[in-house]
Amino acid sequence: MTPPVIEVRALLKTYGHGDSEVRALGGPRDPATGRQPGVELLVEQGxxxxxxxxxxxxxxxxxNILGCLDVPTSGRYLLDGIDVGGLDEHQLSLVRNRKIGFVFQSFNLVPRTSAVAQVELPLAYAGVKAAERRRRAVAALTLVGLADRLDHRPNELSGGQQQRVAVARALVTAPAMLLADEPTGNLDSHSTEEVLALVDRLNASGRTVVLITHEDEVARHAKRVLRLVxxxxxxxxxQAPVGGPPPAMRGAAHAVAGGLR
Ligand SMILES: Nc1ncnc2c1ncn2[C@@H]1O[C@H](COP(=O)(O)OP(=O)(O)O)[C@@H](O)[C@H]1O
Ligand SMILES: [Mg+2]
Structure with a gap:
């Protein structure tokens, strides 16, 4: 049995103390019992x-907590079977590098740096040798449809293409999940479709995706929708997601993605 990618138990997060305490995750404290219901979440692979x-x-x-960028006030978080609660800063950075592919609204690409060099970066942190880095970065950029843009810098690419570079960079380490925060928030409708079609294809080939969005049009691509209040x-x-390749294409998508591992 493979563990869930995400297992969250009784998770609470508060900012500040005393009168200025802000409850960001978890329910209100029951005045009778003093108990506070936390967030419970299981996300399975795929x-x-x-x-x-x-x-x-x-x-x-x-x-931020799922991405190991911040720690909960209390509760447990197991990422791909690893209890991240007991890890120090260095260990957390390794877990982030190996297990999570981040995609941000603002792309977060390095200026004046070629697409292939951007995508190689997380592999450099992971200690992968130069020739292997290049091979994997080219495979990731090919997967996102940018094989002909390897040497382009961010300012030479459209918004949709820049976000596809960011997706390639997120994928190149073969992470346990893609964690995307409003990935289409800065894109026009054409580029939004381009990036969502890519995410659909990646999920169809087995990638676990957690995507934060406030747009129904984007959420329609997901298989499962969580609502936070x-x-x-x-x-x-x-739900039955829109998009996604027809079942007959899924094997093909898988084969391409398999080349990355
Ligand atoms: N660093 C912080 N210090 C104090 N309060 C915060 C901090 N970050 C977020 N909050 C509060 O926690 C709650 C949840 O915020 P956030 O997670 O940013 O919501 P969302 O991303 O859905 O807009 C809000 O009430 C916000 O004001
Ligand atoms: Mg926010």
Missing amino acids: DFVAVMGSSGSGKSTLM DGQIVEDVR
């Missing part, structure tokens, strides 16, 4: 989860 919620509902807090998951529904 799922595609959209996290929705209005501003201030706790999406970024959850994303005031730091609590109030809705967790499965």
Whole structure:
């Protein structure tokens, strides 16, 4: 049995103390028992989860904890079977590098750096040798449809292409999940479709995807939609996603993605 990619138990996150305490994740304290319900979440391998919620509902807090960028106030988080609660900063950085592919709204590409060099970066941190780095980076850029843009710098690429470079960079380490925060938030509708079609294809080939969005059009691509209100998951529904290749194509997508591992 493979462990869930995400297992979250009784997770609470508060900012500040005393009167200025802000509860970002978890429910209100029961005045009678003093108990506070935490967030519970299981995400299995291969799922595609959209996290929705209005501003201030706790999406970024959850994303930061799932991405091992921040720690909960209490509760447990197992990422791909690893209890990250006991890890120090260095160990966390290794877990982030190996297990998570981040995609941000603002792309976060390095200026004046070629696409292939951007995608090689996480492999350099992971200690992969130069020739192997280049081979894997080219494979990742080929997978996102940018084999003919290897030497292009961010300012020579469209927004959609820049985000596809960011997706290639997120994928190149073969992470346990893609964690995307409003990945199409800075894109026009054409580029949004381009990036979502790519995410659909990656999920169809077996990648686990957790995507934060406030747009229904984006969430429609997911297989499962979570809704956060005031730091609590109030809705967790499965749906037939739009997009995604027809079943006959899935084997082919898998074969291409397999070349990355
Ligand atoms: N660093 C912080 N210090 C204090 N309060 C914070 C901090 N970050 C977030 N919050 C509060 O936690 C709640 C959830 O915020 P956030 O996770 O950013 O929501 P969302 O991403 O859904 O807009 C909000 O009430 C917000 O004001
Ligand atoms: Mg936010």
